[in-house]
Amino acid sequence: GNSVTQMEGPVTLSEEAFLTINCTYTATGYPSLFWYVQYPGEGLQLLLKATKADDKGSNKGFEATYRKETTSFHLEKGSVQVSDSAVYFCALSTGNTGGFKTIFGAGTRLFVKA
Amino acid sequence: DTGVSQDPRHKITKRGQNVTFRCDPISEHNRLYWYRQTLGQGPEFLTYFQNEAQLEKSRLLSDRFSAERPKGSFSTLEIQRTEQGDSAMYLCASSMTERPDTQYFGPGTRLTVL
Numbered sequence: 001g002n003s004v005t006q007m008e009g010p011v012t013l014s015e016e017a018f019l020t021i022n023c024t025y026t027a028t029g030y031p032s033l034f035w036y037v038q039y040p041g042e043g044l045q046l047l048l049k050a051t052k053a054d055d056k057g058s059n060k061g062f063e064a065t066y067r068k069e070t071t072s073f074h075l076e077k078g079s080v081q082v083s084d085s086a087v088y089f090c091a092l093s094t095g096n097t098g099g100f101k102t103i104f105g106a107g108t109r110l111f112v113k114a
Numbered sequence: 115d116t117g118v119s120q121d122p123r124h125k126i127t128k129r130g131q132n133v134t135f136r137c138d139p140i141s142e143h144n145r146l147y148w149y150r151q152t153l154g155q156g157p158e159f160l161t162y163f164q165n166e167a168q169l170e171k172s173r174l175l176s177d178r179f180s181a182e183r184p185k186g187s188f189s190t191l192e193i194q195r196t197e198q199g200d201s202a203m204y205l206c207a208s209s210m211t212e213r214p215d216t217q218y219f220g221p222g223t224r225l226t227v228l
Binding site: 045 | 154158159170216221
């Protein structure tokens with residue numbers, strides 16, 4: 001079945017450090033891939049997405065590239081801020097065959113220290 | 115556009131009681147989804163609607179759970195005879211038919227069953 005695996009957290013970084021959160025997926029067909037972010041006490045927010053191979057999604061300094069050959073969608077940011085502390089979820093949506101329901105990874109908690 | 119709203123935000127109930135949650139999607143969105151998120155995990159798909167039609171239900175949705183979207187606008191999720199294992203965050207999301215892979219999430223209803 002379709003699934004998403006992301007690196008376990010928590011990830012603790014100092015401000016201005018480089019961030020990578022790994023995400024790999026298993027899916028039939030050609031899924032769309034997403035990163036969602038959940039700030040403390042808030043709901044899920046779509047951070048970025050990519051809908052086909054080699055697409056790069058980007059937003060707020062974060063980016064991720066859809067790699068079909070490695071079935072990966074790793075999240076990166078060159079310089080994190082304290083305000084980036086949150087839980088990050090990698091997800092996929094499989095289109096008609098999956099009813100467009102979204103399948104999420106378990107989430108990776110990020111702590112950024114000043 | 116005020117986003118997806120959910121009511122109540124928090125619900126505490128005793129085991130065996132019935133509870134009902136409401137979701138109001140973004141007004142022009144035809145698709146509506148329900149997810150459940152337990153502590154430390156990503157959201158898990160429960161069910162989704164295309165207008166008023168319920169098109170898919172997860173096997174997570176036991177007979178005690180029922181969801182409706184009678185007029186194709188707001189939706190309700192009812193849990194009968196609640197159990198402690200039902201304690202979770204219940205999330206609603208909506209999307210446009212033309213862009214079903216991009217879902218916008220509400221803030222969630224946190225259910226605690228004592």
